[in-house]
Amino acid sequence: MELSPADVLKIANLAKLHIEEDDIPDYVTNLSKILEFVEQLNGAPIENIKPMAHPLDVMQRTRADNAVAVTTTKATQANAPEVENGLYLVPQVIE
Amino acid sequence: MHDKTITELSQLLENKETSSQEITQSFLERMRIIDPHLNAFITINEDYALQAALDADKRRKDGNAQKLTGIPIAHKDIFCTRGVKTSCGSHMLDNFISPYDATVTKRCKDAGMVLLGKTNMDEFAMGSSNENSFYGYVHNPWNPELVPGGSSGGSAAAVAASLTPIATGTDTGGSIRQPAAFCGITGLKPTYGRVSRFGMVAFASSLDQGGPLSKTAADAALLMNVIAGFDPQDSTSVDTSVPDYTATLNDSLQGLRIGIPKEFFSDGLDPEIATAIQVAAKELEKLGASLHDISLPNTELSVPAYYIIAPAECSSNLARYDGVRYGYRCEEPKNLDDLYKRSRSEAFGDEVKRRIMIGTYALSAGYYDAYYLKAQKVRRLISQEYQNALQQVDVILGPTTPTTSFALGSKTDDPISMYLNDIYTIAVNLAGLPAISVPAGFAQKLPIGMQLIANHFQEAKLLNIAHQYQQVTDWHKRQPEMNHQG
Numbered sequence: 001m002e003l004s005p006a007d008v009l010k011i012a013n014l015a016k017l018h019i020e021e022d023d024i025p026d027y028v029t030n031l032s033k034i035l036e037f038v039e040q041l042n043g044a045p046i047e048n049i050k051p052m053a054h055p056l057d058v059m060q061r062t063r064a065d066n067a068v069a070v071t072t073t074k075a076t077q078a079n080a081p082e083v084e085n086g087l088y089l090v091p092q093v094i095e
Numbered sequence: 096m097h098d099k100t101i102t103e104l105s106q107l108l109e110n111k112e113t114s115s116q117e118i119t120q121s122f123l124e125r126m127r128i129i130d131p132h133l134n135a136f137i138t139i140n141e142d143y144a145l146q147a148a149l150d151a152d153k154r155r156k157d158g159n160a161q162k163l164t165g166i167p168i169a170h171k172d173i174f175c176t177r178g179v180k181t182s183c184g185s186h187m188l189d190n191f192i193s194p195y196d197a198t199v200t201k202r203c204k205d206a207g208m209v210l211l212g213k214t215n216m217d218e219f220a221m222g223s224s225n226e227n228s229f230y231g232y233v234h235n236p237w238n239p240e241l242v243p244g245g246s247s248g249g250s251a252a253a254v255a256a257s258l259t260p261i262a263t264g265t266d267t268g269g270s271i272r273q274p275a276a277f278c279g280i281t282g283l284k285p286t287y288g289r290v291s292r293f294g295m296v297a298f299a300s301s302l303d304q305g306g307p308l309s310k311t312a313a314d315a316a317l318l319m320n321v322i323a324g325f326d327p328q329d330s331t332s333v334d335t336s337v338p339d340y341t342a343t344l345n346d347s348l349q350g351l352r353i354g355i356p357k358e359f360f361s362d363g364l365d366p367e368i369a370t371a372i373q374v375a376a377k378e379l380e381k382l383g384a385s386l387h388d389i390s391l392p393n394t395e396l397s398v399p400a401y402y403i404i405a406p407a408e409c410s411s412n413l414a415r416y417d418g419v420r421y422g423y424r425c426e427e428p429k430n431l432d433d434l435y436k437r438s439r440s441e442a443f444g445d446e447v448k449r450r451i452m453i454g455t456y457a458l459s460a461g462y463y464d465a466y467y468l469k470a471q472k473v474r475r476l477i478s479q480e481y482q483n484a485l486q487q488v489d490v491i492l493g494p495t496t497p498t499t500s501f502a503l504g505s506k507t508d509d510p511i512s513m514y515l516n517d518i519y520t521i522a523v524n525l526a527g528l529p530a531i532s533v534p535a536g537f538a539q540k541l542p543i544g545m546q547l548i549a550n551h552f553q554e555a556k557l558l559n560i561a562h563q564y565q566q567v568t569d570w571h572k573r574q575p576e577m578n579h580q581g
Binding site: 008011012014015016017018019027030031033034035037038039040041042044045046049050051052053054055056057060061062063068070071072075076078079080081082088090091092093 | 190191192194195286287288301302327328330331332333334393395396398399400402403410414417418419420421422424428429430431432433434435436437439440443448449451452453455456459466468469470471472473474475476478510511514524525526527551
C-alpha cells in the first residue's frame, strides 16, 4: 500500500498532528513501508475465526457507577497549562 | 553492597547487619558516579529516597517490617508517582507531576520499599532500543556503544549496572524481556491482568503489563509478591488468588515438559544464540525436564498483527494529550485546532507520531476491516496456537531475541528492522501469556536471554524453572566490567 502525500496529510489531520512540508516525504516512505509489511496478514488462514479484542477472551469487568476520588481537582489542575476558577482555558472556540 | 540481590539485602536487614539508610546511601553514591555514563535515570530524588529509608528503618525497629521493607527500587517512568515527575520519556509529560500513585507504586511504598528514582524509557514505551526517549539514549552497561534494549531500557541498564537492586518495567511487545536479555538480567512479563495497570501510563491497553526486572528469578518472585494481585481500580485486573511466588522456587523439575518451537530457530537467529539456547535446554533436561519439538506455524504473523493492534490502541490512548488539561501546550495557539495540532506535533517524537498515524489510518472509515479486524482475527489464531501447544507441554522455551544488543543509531532509520527485533516476544502479549527472560550465555561478550513461556497465571512455574536453572548456572552472576570498578 503506497500512500500519497495527500493521504499522509489526511491521516495527520485525523490524528490532530501537524506535519511540516519537509517531513512529508519521510512519512510517505515510512508509513508506506509499515503498511506494506502488515500486508502479510492478507495471507493469514483466518476464515471462520472470530476477532479477539481481549487477550484472556473475557468481557471487561464493570463496577457500580459510584464516584471514587483518586485525587482532588486542585491537585489535578496543578498540571494544567491554564486554568481559571477551576475551569480549563482554551483559545476562543466560537468566533 | 551494590552487587547483592534483594534476597540477600533483605536477609541483612532482617539480621540487623545493615540499615536501609546505609543501603540507600550506597546506591545513591553509585548512581552519582555511574549514571552520567549510562543515562538510565530520568529523575533521581535523593531526599525522597533518604526519607523513605529513614521511615523503613523506623518501621523495622518498631517490628512492622515486611520482607522488602527498606529495599531500594527504581520505577520505570511510566508508573505515576505522587509528587514526582512522571514523564513517560516524553517531552509531552516533561512538566507532569503526578497527583496520585499508580497501584504498583503504592504497593511498593506500602511494603516499605525505597524509591531511588524513575528510569529512562522509550517515549510512551514505544521502541526496542531506548533511543526514542526525550531524555536521550541509555547506554548498555556491557558496552556503552550499544543499546540496552527497550522500552524498559533504563530499568534494565540500572539493574545490570547495580545502580538499583531491582526495578519495575512494562511489557507491551517485549519491553521487559528484550532489555533484560540485552543487559544480562532476569525480566518477567506477567499474565495480562495479574499486575494492576492503574496509574501506568497507557500505550496499548490490551497488551500492556507491568513486571519486575531483577538480578535473579528469586528476586523477581519477591517483588511479584508485592505487586501482583487484584485491583478494583483497574477494570482489566483479574480477580483470582495470588500464590506466594517464593514458595515453589525450589520445586523439582522432574517430569516438566518443555516445548521447543522450530519456528524460533529459523533464519534470522544468531547461530551463537541458537547454540546457547540448546545448551540451556539440555541443562533443564539434566534437572529432570523432557524436551519436545513443537510448532507455532504463525509466529511470523505476530509482528504485523501487533503493528496494527498496538498503534490502533496507541492512537486512541494518546488522543488524551491535547494541550488542555495537562502536559505540553504550544506557544500562542491561534485557535483550538492549532492548539491540538501544534501541542501534539511539537511534543511527540517521530516514532510516537508514526504509530499514532498508522493506528489512525487502520481505524479510519473504509480501512477498519482490512487492517484492524483482520489483525484481531490473527490475534485469536496466534492465541489458539499457543493454547494448543500448551496442552502438549508445560512451558515453551526459546531465545528472547534473534540477536544480541546492537549499536546505538544502527536501526533508527529503519522501523521494520527495529520491529522484527521483537519476533519472539510479541505473540506472548497478543495471547496475554506470562513469560520470563533469563541470562543463558554470551555471544561476543554480550548477554543472551532465554525465554520461557507458560499458560495464563503460571508465573510461579516460570520463576521455579528460572530459579532452578540459576542454581546450576552462573550466567546471571556475570557482571559488566564497570561493576568491578566501583
